[in-house]
Amino acid sequence: GGKWTYNGPDGEHDWSSKYPFCGGAFQSPIDFQTQLLRYDPNLPPIQVQNYNLSTNEQLTLGNTGHSVLLSLPSHMYISSLPHRYSAAQLHFHWGSSSLLTGSEHTVNGNRFAGEMHVVHFNSDKYPNISMAVDKHDGLAVLGVFIEIGEFNPAFDKFFKYINGIKYRDQKIQVPAFNVRALLPARLDEYYRYDGSLTTPPCYPSVLWTVFRKPVTISRKQFLALATALYASHAQDSATVPLHGNYRKPQLTDNRVVLVSFKD
Ligand SMILES: NS(=O)(=O)c1c(F)c(F)c(S(=O)(=O)CCO)c(N[C@H]2CCCc3ccccc32)c1F
Numbered sequence: 353g354g355k356w357t358y359n360g361p362d363g364e365h366d367w368s369s370k371y372p373f374c375g376g377a378f379q380s381p382i383d384f385q386t387q388l389l390r391y392d393p394n395l396p397p398i399q400v401q402n403y404n405l406s407t408n409e410q411l412t413l414g415n416t417g418h419s420v421l422l423s424l425p426s427h428m429y430i431s432s433l434p435h436r437y438s439a440a441q442l443h444f445h446w447g448s449s450s451l452l453t454g455s456e457h458t459v460n461g462n463r464f465a466g467e468m469h470v471v472h473f474n475s476d477k478y479p480n481i482s483m484a485v486d487k488h489d490g491l492a493v494l495g496v497f498i499e500i501g502e503f504n505p506a507f508d509k510f511f512k513y514i515n516g517i518k519y520r521d522q523k524i525q526v527p528a529f530n531v532r533a534l535l536p537a538r539l540d541e542y543y544r545y546d547g548s549l550t551t552p553p554c555y556p557s558v559l560w561t562v563f564r565k566p567v568t569i570s571r572k573q574f575l576a577l578a579t580a581l582y583a584s585h586a587q588d589s590a591t592v593p594l595h596g597n598y599r600k601p602q603l604t605d606n607r608v609v610l611v612s613f614k615d
């Protein structure tokens with residue numbers, strides 16, 4: 353993508369000048385305000401298939417300059433939505449070593465330490481994510497809040513390689529692992545709404561599912577994520593740290609946010 357950033361002159365307030373959808377409707381992320389949520393008893397538990405990848409598969413871990421991205425095989429998919437949504441990649445949003453809050457979605461204005469997104473595309477209707485990314489029913493993203501607490505061995509399956517992709521456009525192959533272990537235990541409690549990509553081109557093409565329960569990683573793991581990466585290329589003279597890569601909450605307008613839980 354282009355040279356958009358999260359701060360400074362090419363920051364999010366300028367995105368709509370090059371990416372018109374960023375200034376449009378149905379934007380993400382949003383703030384989940386508990387008094388405006390609507391309980392929907394028909395929302396089924398999320399069911400994922402083939403997330404337990406075999407270790408002799410390899411995944412590409414990369415630094416996009418905007419996030420750390422793990423490619424995922426399309427035989428992983430979500431089976432509990434109206435169409436089959438096949439996995440494409442997962443990536444993260446985080447704060448910084450000084451500001452430990454970097455989630456994109458918030459709950460009653462409260463921001464978590466970070467947020468993981470598992471991006472899927474509608475493989476019933478589109479051959480690949482590039483064909484799906486700008487269609488109203490193209491994408492489904494699973495959002496997982498991250499908070500600081502217990503060490504998380506599942507995240508270390510690829511966090512330990514993070515120093516191999518310190519600079520923009522660096523990529524390495526890592527052994528696959530059980531991606532289900534990155535998700536919270538309960539997949540039946542979540543927020544659901546129609547939204548967009550949270551980065552340019554901000555297409556309003558995402559069915560968002562954000563799980564209610566966060567997962568935890570240790571402070572050491574969080575600091576590794578928040579301090580290891582650069583948004584600049586290895587050969588650039590000026591190094592630009594990659595942190596605070598979260599978009600601020602957008603207007604909900606008259607969208608309804610559904611929840612699959614009562615209390
Ligand atoms: N928060 S978010 O909206 O889920 C989200 C990001 F935050 C994010 F950084 C990315 S990116 O890493 O590709 C860098 C900027 O596009 C994506 N990519 C998606 C949408 C764009 C095209 C594409 C093509 C192949 C695989 C994934 C994607 C993204 F969807």
Ligand SMILES: [Zn+2]
Pocket residue numbers: 443444445469550
């Ligand atoms: Zn994201």
